Amino acid sequence: MSKLYVPARTALAACLLSCLPLQAKQPTHPPQWSYQGPQGPARWAELDAGFEACAIGRHQSPIDMRGARPAELPELGFGYGSLSASIVDNGHTVQIDVPPGQRLQVGERRYELLQFHFHTPSEERIEGKAWPMVAHLVHRDAEGRLGVVAVLLQAGRAGSGFDAVLSRLPRREGKTPTPADFSLDLQTLLPRQRGYYDFEGSLTTPPCAEGVHWMVMREPVEVLPRSIAAFRRLYPANARPVQPLNGREVRVSR
Numbered sequence: 461m462s463k464l465y466v467p468a469r470t471a472l473a474a475c476l477l478s479c480l481p482l483q484a485k486q487p488t489h490p491p492q493w494s495y496q497g498p499q500g501p502a503r504w505a506e507l508d509a510g511f512e513a514c515a516i517g518r519h520q521s522p523i524d525m526r527g528a529r530p531a532e533l534p535e536l537g538f539g540y541g542s543l544s545a546s547i548v549d550n551g552h553t554v555q556i557d558v559p560p561g562q563r564l565q566v567g568e569r570r571y572e573l574l575q576f577h578f579h580t581p582s583e584e585r586i587e588g589k590a591w592p593m594v595a596h597l598v599h600r601d602a603e604g605r606l607g608v609v610a611v612l613l614q615a616g617r618a619g620s621g622f623d624a625v626l627s628r629l630p631r632r633e634g635k636t637p638t639p640a641d642f643s644l645d646l647q648t649l650l651p652r653q654r655g656y657y658d659f660e661g662s663l664t665t666p667p668c669a670e671g672v673h674w675m676v677m678r679e680p681v682e683v684l685p686r687s688i689a690a691f692r693r694l695y696p697a698n699a700r701p702v703q704p705l706n707g708r709e710v711r712v713s714r
């Protein structure tokens with residue numbers, strides 16, 4: 461009898477998850493993923509059906525930008541100002557959520573900045589070289605298309621707004637960042653030179669959705685060594701490995 465009973469119970473359990481409309485409205489826990497071990501990048505697609513692009517996508521990010529073609533790329537028109545920022549630790553990185561009104565014009569496309577966050581080491585590589593960190597400034601246009609500006613970070617002098625963010629991180633893992641808002645001028649996150657690399661890619665975290673316009677600033681921004689150390693105390697390594705180009709073209713500002 462038990463052989464009959466067990467499959468029936470399994471079928472019922474499966475149905476409770478998918479057959480009852482009420483069940484679908486219950487809060488769900490998003491699948492866990494990480495940067496190491498059995499839930500690491502090589503396994504992301506196995507963790508959830510919605511993550512399959514992480515394995516089968518043909519235009520994935522990050523990439524190693526090699527042999528980029530010099531081109532007349534549209535200017536990056538940063539309409540950034542100051543804002544009152546607060547830091548969120550989402551378990552994969554620390555992130556600053558940005559209120560509406562911070563704009564980026566790229567040719568005909570008008571983006572709004574949604575948030576920015578960090579990875580160490582940089583996910584992007586240029587001719588094989590990685591940087592100590594990268595900041596991803598995630599934008600969206602009116603049609604829902606994402607445009608991410610990547611700012612490579614290297615150890616150096618003070619002066620960038622990234623120090624203002626990273627100096628507020630907690631000293632030890634497990635502590636939450638200082639909740640107090642602080643004033644941040646977003647222009648201080650950008651390098652002086654506005655040349656950039658341009659390619660089509662994806663989110664670098666699950667669900668690895670494609671159709672993302674990547675703009676990687678060619679000039680890195682300097683941050684204090686202690687800012688890099690502060691981030692690495694929380695997240696020692698949170699970079700997805702580089703993905704195959706699969707025939708994509710990488711362009712770079714002339």
Ligand SMILES: [Zn+2]
Binds near residue numbers: 577
């Ligand atoms: Zn990112």
